[in-house]
Amino acid sequence: MTLLEVRALDAFYGDFQALFGLSLDVEAGETVALIGANGAGKTTFLKCLVGLTSTKRGEIRFAGEPIAEQPAERISRLGLSLVPEGRLLFPSLTVEENLMMGALNQRPGSWTLARVYELFPILRERRRQKPEQLSGGQQHMVAIGRALMSNPKLLLCDEISLGLAPVVVDQIYESLGRIRAEGASIVLVEQDVKRAAGAADRVYCLLKGRVTLQGPARGMGLDQLSRAYFGA
């Protein structure tokens, strides 16, 4: 079953067009990597999906329902969850309060506070602290946990390896495997091509707002990828 269907999506910031006729599919249970350089339109694309960019045209269907015209508040209740770039945790809230914000829309499912603490045990120790007291990796864990608390059908991860030590990135990617095992589909936005392709079933490469390459992650040549990435 196709969980997410995007057809001919254009997006704008004022006069500047950030996406050009972008089409993309995500099947249920699938992990899709979206790679591309800075300014390729990856974050804009995710913002379009969750409803934070309103100047767009095209078709977006999620679980069969058209969502392109719907406000972010409603889309989140359908089971679309974003781990935003730069985490954007709530600095006035404790770690646990941040996580509980994710559970506000009360979607039923297997992810609870206890399960998130099981996935990231360090967060249980830190649950009464403010995000700023945590390391970068731990803050990423809070952001992922917060997104999981709404029991998403599709988890959108924006640059979750940015600025982290390789060993921490390993941990985060390991957790993604366990999140998949619970049945969620994942869209992984990354600049780290190798890492993303290794974790994904399929890869889309974006260049200046257009899809320049798509296909199964397995067997995709690095030279082929880098040509799509840099447009050389």
Add this chain to the structure above:
Amino acid sequence: MIWVETIINGVLYGGLYGLLGVGLALIVGVMRVVNLSHGEFIVLSAFIGVSLVGAVPWVHPLVLLLPVALIAFVLGFGLQAVLVNRVVTRPDPFAAILLTFGVAVVMRNLMVEVFGADPRNLPAGRLAHASAGMFGLHVGVLPLLILGLSVVLFTCLQLIITRTKFGRIVRATADHRDIVRLMGVNPGRVYNVVMGLSLALASVAGMLLAIRLSFTPYSGVERLLVAFEVVVLGGLGTFWGAMLGGITLGVAELVGLKFDTNAGPLYAHLLFLAGVLLRPNGLFRVRT
């Protein structure tokens, strides 16, 4: 001894000033805008209070605080939902400032039209002049009650913001109003309730102040000035800071009045000026 009494009365009076400002502190803290019609709503609550006292003279004015606060909550909710939410998400903060300034001007003139320009008072009967003796000091009963009520309201507000689910949503909305939408929260609805709370607190202060101080439809500017000074002195957007800011201003005013019977408030404003120059982040660094 007379100085100790003055300072104690200043503290009691200052609790009321804190109450004038805390609603504004809430708005500044959560929405990052200033509500320039805050003072007019304080005056309007006093007019509503006076009208209610006239309508049901057998009910004590202090009991009427509750219905007036409820009316103010509804007015604040409406103001936010109908007007302020249209501009509050714009990147330019001047949109909200101009809008609420316009609201203030319209309200001021409507109040002149409806209530007339004569100075009014809220009669509180014997309570207004009753005093209690403690350790040889004479302290007004009403100011004591007022400070007590202020402390109770501040504590309630603090508990709501730090301990409840609603408070969590308010803090998160203040942090990132876009990101809470991803959790199903409509920031506009949060703002409606916050503006309602802000004006409900302001209305209590407005009624209590009207017992001590006469007011006209033009008094809103002075009320806003005090509220604004309280917020800035206390450190923008903090609650207990606002309370302490109010007390500081109250003491300065009454002590000033002792020196110079013509210009008590002048000393409070001078203190504010000195405070802004010396401690631009607020006298008290109390984070909520």
